[in-house]
Amino acid sequence: MKIPSIPERLARDRFELDEDENHIEVNQQVVKSSGCGRAIVQCCPAHVYAEEPDGTISVEYAACLECGTCLAVAAPGALKWHYPRGGFGISFREG
Amino acid sequence: MTAGGVPEDIQPEPDFDVVVVGAGVAGCVTAYKLAQQGHSVVLIERGEAAGSKNLSGGVLYSRGMQEIFPNFLDEAPIERRITRNYINFLNADSSVGVDYKDARLADPVNAVTVLRAKLDSWLAEKCEEAGVFVMPGVRVDRVLTTEGPLGKRVVGVKSGDDELRAHVVVAADGVNSFLAQEVGLRPKQPLHHLATGVKAVVNLPRETIEARFNLTGDEGAAYAIVGDCTQGVGGGGFLYTNQTSISIGVVLRLDDLVAKKKSATDIFDHFLSHRFIAPYLEGGEITEYGCHLVAEGGLDMVGEITMDGMVVIGEAAGLTLNTGLTVRGMDLAVASGVAAAAGIDAALREKDTSKVGLGGYRDKLFASFAGQDMKTYGKAPGFLEVERLYKDYGELLANVLYGAFNLDTRPRRHLAAIALRAFRQSPVKIRHLISDAYAGVRAL
Numbered sequence: 013m014k015i016p017s018i019p020e021r022l023a024r025d026r027f028e029l030d031e032d033e034n035h036i037e038v039n040q041q042v043v044k045s046s047g048c049g050r051a052i053v054q055c056c057p058a059h060v061y062a063e064e065p066d067g068t069i070s071v072e073y074a075a076c077l078e079c080g081t082c083l084a085v086a087a088p089g090a091l092k093w094h095y096p097r098g099g100f101g102i103s104f105r106e107g
Numbered sequence: 108m109t110a111g112g113v114p115e116d117i118q119p120e121p122d123f124d125v126v127v128v129g130a131g132v133a134g135c136v137t138a139y140k141l142a143q144q145g146h147s148v149v150l151i152e153r154g155e156a157a158g159s160k161n162l163s164g165g166v167l168y169s170r171g172m173q174e175i176f177p178n179f180l181d182e183a184p185i186e187r188r189i190t191r192n193y194i195n196f197l198n199a200d201s202s203v204g205v206d207y208k209d210a211r212l213a214d215p216v217n218a219v220t221v222l223r224a225k226l227d228s229w230l231a232e233k234c235e236e237a238g239v240f241v242m243p244g245v246r247v248d249r250v251l252t253t254e255g256p257l258g259k260r261v262v263g264v265k266s267g268d269d270e271l272r273a274h275v276v277v278a279a280d281g282v283n284s285f286l287a288q289e290v291g292l293r294p295k296q297p298l299h300h301l302a303t304g305v306k307a308v309v310n311l312p313r314e315t316i317e318a319r320f321n322l323t324g325d326e327g328a329a330y331a332i333v334g335d336c337t338q339g340v341g342g343g344g345f346l347y348t349n350q351t352s353i354s355i356g357v358v359l360r361l362d363d364l365v366a367k368k369k370s371a372t373d374i375f376d377h378f379l380s381h382r383f384i385a386p387y388l389e390g391g392e393i394t395e396y397g398c399h400l401v402a403e404g405g406l407d408m409v410g411e412i413t414m415d416g417m418v419v420i421g422e423a424a425g426l427t428l429n430t431g432l433t434v435r436g437m438d439l440a441v442a443s444g445v446a447a448a449a450g451i452d453a454a455l456r457e458k459d460t461s462k463v464g465l466g467g468y469r470d471k472l473f474a475s476f477a478g479q480d481m482k483t484y485g486k487a488p489g490f491l492e493v494e495r496l497y498k499d500y501g502e503l504l505a506n507v508l509y510g511a512f513n514l515d516t517r518p519r520r521h522l523a524a525i526a527l528r529a530f531r532q533s534p535v536k537i538r539h540l541i542s543d544a545y546a547g548v549r550a551l
Contacts, residue, residue, distance in 0.1 A: 013309065013379075013385065013388040013389055013390065013391050013392070013393075015376055015379050015380055015393075016393055018372055018396075021307070021393055021396035022396060024393065024394060024395060024396065025395055025396055025397070028155065050368070051365045054364075054365075054368065054369065054370040054371065055303060055361065055364060055365065055370075055371050056371070057303060057305040057371050057372055057375070057398035058398065059372065077396075077397055077398050078160060079303065079304075079398040079399050079400045080282065080283040080400045081301075081303040081361070081371075081398065081400050083283070084296070084298065084301050084303075084361055084400060085298065085361055085365055088295070094285065095153055095246055095285075096246075097246055098153045098243075098244045098245040098246040098266070099153075099154070099155045099243075099244035099245075101160075102159075102160065102397070103154065103155055103156075103159040103160075104158070104159055104160065104161065104162055104223065104224045104395065104397060105159075105224050105395060106222045106223075106224055106225075106308045106352070106394065106395045106397075107158055107159075107161050107162045107163065107222050107223030107224035107225070107226075107227070107395075107397070
């Protein structure tokens, strides 16, 4: 079996994108001072987070699978993460 | 009468007897049982339908569910009935396994594979039939509380500008339970109590699955894999057969994943492409990709599960159990749902929904097999943090067998001598083996 990339895999999932509300916010200062950026980037199974050349962490919230792993590994205050609004976000057909 | 110190007659009349937040296994079972007992129940789900946010590895130990729904096996959307359990030490270039197949596991059926989007929407239908008001597509933002002389009491939930009031709120909102956190029932968990599960569903024709996994009819196989599948990170791999797909994934303990500076997706891809795993998937196609945070703290994670006006159930209460051989969550969700419904029913009848009045839930939970098992396996999480399990033991086993099977024209030695030699070359020392075996026997 050819193993598809993460974006290819996510393209097969069903998402209802909330154009109006981003459910993830990064506090760059806390990330920087605590050094938890690397853990957030590496632990997220959906590659929602990326480290930019300037050292900040960018977010692609539309790809979020809503597991909560990032919040678990983040330093307190580094992330503001809640679930998307009702009916939006990932919608598993299999689960 | 008073509840939590606040006279109930000064509070607005509740909209429902019970608000259940989260239409997973635990929430649906609670809502169903309470509606059956004649209570008014609303089941709120943030997904567009019940199950659309829910993901599990896929094995449900189904006896508890069969007690609630006698026709569960025939009526519910189950995938396969597990009759074959394969326990696999997987190394980079070798693999040692125990293949346990038993007709007794099929009669009576003990475990089934499920896909949650399908199972949970079936459960929600059953709830509706029983009279539950099912409300999908609604995210609960917070709980409504009042401050009484004895502290905080939960009186309902809030979503946007809408409020719903109830005698009892059931937090069945999963492993991240924002509701339980908000009211202070769940502190942030240490990383060694948490793992991330990464999973793909791979489509394959029914006949291919049956031939590849040595199954007939609706029989199913469950593989529990340890070792190179996680590249030595604490945790393991799983592979479960569905009717026309395979659920395959890894579960990675977060403290170890972070400490080893590894990427969760690199490990999962390594597993999918492993020389002994890839052949199972050959010709298939990933049809869905997902992940789920897993509570692995065992009994330590089940803290306070009741307060005035609220109970916490299922994964929100930390009710998951990894014994190394069996990984359980859904059967504990069922048991906690049954216990919570009984406790809430008694509280509503006695018109006392304070923490004390709801205490029957905790008593019933810990009197049930679920609560007993959480205690029995209390030492399992600590044992499963032993580093050697994830690398050294698998290689040691393979080296002993290699010594026995590799007839390289040199004169053979007794198996005991081969084993001793493999031991000497392994980082595992006799004292490790003895202490790990002792700890393992006590923990599992």
